[in-house]
Amino acid sequence: MSVIVLTVNGRKHRLNIDPATPLLYVLRNQLALNGPKFGCGMQQCGACMVLIDGKAQYSCTMPVSLVEKKSVITLEGLASAEDVLHPVQQSFLDEQAAQCGYCLNGMVISAVSLLNTSTHLDDLTIRKGMQHVLCRCGSQARVLRAIKRAASASDK
Template sequence: MKILITLRVNGKEHEVNVDPQTPLLYVLRNNLGLKGPKFGCGLSQCGACMVLFDGKANPSCLIAVERAAEMEITTLEGLGDENGNLHKVQQAFVEEQAAQCGYCLNGLVMASVGLLNEKPNPSDKEIQAGLYRNICRCGVHARVIRAVKKASAL
């Protein structure tokens, strides 16, 4: 059964006619055309689908769209400003070359933004703990930590 649900995504309201139990990730990608969050494991264990709910990083693959309707949702596309300037975390990732294949990049950036929203000046251990839900097989972990440290100084 489909119902009309209003979502607030990246500062704009969107109405979608979907089954209320549809995973938010599917709605973001298929209904709203947002490609930042990726489907990885489908079990909230890899971080590829990470978005911000009210400023806190969480996976979007298992949360039902009806639950997400109560929150302000920010995706990778919603970071930065209206002039097209990158968010400080995105800029730091570019400067530190903290990406390789890029599949985990959405999750790492969103988790980093969420971490800095909660802890503006995290230690290395706090950064590692803040990124524990993100799986990256390319080995850019040291560069990611440097990027988060750099963003925290901006």
């Protein structure tokens, strides 16, 4: 066991934990953050995505020790205030871009990561950026519209 200091959603946490523990387990079990989900445990579905220094990363296999000096943002940390959602979260609501919701964490986190690099996104760029998130609900057309809506809101 080691003392690991994590910065998650802007707050520092001191944890006495095995450095090899997957980040996802720390987020869900020690910090009670339930946005990231356990899906496959093999970096295949994207349900566990978090932003690490602004970039979407899988948390299911990432040892917690690798993020000690980095900023981790989960779905819960995207909103700027308790009642003000991140533009991507709001656009997903506006476009009703979720059905079962299991992939939603990965979709939103990946979309935010895309917008962190560019606000002018065409269909191909969005599809490439979202290809690592598995969704079987059939809401992909609404997800595409939601990301475009968030990008246009960022342009204003």
